[in-house]
Amino acid sequence: MPRRSLLALLVLAASGWGAAQTLPDVDAPVLRPHLDGHVCEVGEPPVARSAAEEARFAMRARYRTVLPRFLARVPDEPDAVLVMPVDGVRVAQVADTWGAPRFSRGHEGQDVFAPRGTPVRSATPGLVYRIDDLSLGGLSVTIVGGAGRRYFYTHFDAVPESLREGQRVEVGTVLGFVGTSGNAAGTPPHLHLGVYEGDEDPCAWNAIDPLPLLVDRD
Numbered sequence: 289m290p291r292r293s294l295l296a297l298l299v300l301a302a303s304g305w306g307a308a309q310t311l312p313d314v315d316a317p318v319l320r321p322h323l324d325g326h327v328c329e330v331g332e333p334p335v336a337r338s339a340a341e342e343a344r345f346a347m348r349a350r351y352r353t354v355l356p357r358f359l360a361r362v363p364d365e366p367d368a369v370l371v372m373p374v375d376g377v378r379v380a381q382v383a384d385t386w387g388a389p390r391f392s393r394g395h396e397g398q399d400v401f402a403p404r405g406t407p408v409r410s411a412t413p414g415l416v417y418r419i420d421d422l423s424l425g426g427l428s429v430t431i432v433g434g435a436g437r438r439y440f441y442t443h444f445d446a447v448p449e450s451l452r453e454g455q456r457v458e459v460g461t462v463l464g465f466v467g468t469s470g471n472a473a474g475t476p477p478h479l480h481l482g483v484y485e486g487d488e489d490p491c492a493w494n495a496i497d498p499l500p501l502l503v504d505r506d
């Protein structure tokens with residue numbers, strides 16, 4: 289039975305960061321040694337408008353401190369293709385919503401609609417960077433792949449109980465189940481897939497369109 293990541297957060301809060309964060313396998317080769325020990329620069333801290341937002345920014349900053357350890361353990365080259373992550377959906381069925389108006393900024397990703405509970409699988413190999421329950425984003429999993437690209441999968445109803453931050457995943461590893469968590473409440477169930485990469489700064493989060501990279505699973 290999949291558990292909701294809120295439980296993981298509670299466990300994380302109760303046990304402390306060090307105990308809860310499972311870092312990548314130390315036996316794995318460090319593929320980008322120039323990034324091992326690299327520290328993500330922190331820019332102007334955003335102004336928190338509520339205690340909840342302050343806590344969210346603080347948590348994001350903590351994840352940022354460990355990001356270089358993930359970046360050092362992935363190949364230099366980005367993945368050439370993303371294998372369709374949602375079971376039973378063809379790429380041709382995805383309506384292009386890149387940049388469509390959503391709240392204050394354009395839609396930074398693509399939405400893949402499917403029945404609630406449909407398995408969502410990793411579109412690339414990589415490392416599980418973050419499993420989180422974000423107020424807007426919903427229940428989400430972020431994977432760090434080749435060249436440090438970040439793949440953000442969200443609006444899950446649930447994630448597999450066995451999934452751990454820091455673990456390696458392959459194409460096809462189940463990351464979660466289609467739902468409506470976060471700001472997808474009231475919409476038809478779908479996966480939101482966002483892809484981010486740094487340009488000069490490997491720690492930057494610049495959104496790129498996943499649709500041109502998507503291919504059918506078979």
Ligand SMILES: [Zn+2]
Binds near residue numbers: 397480
């Ligand atoms: Zn979306």
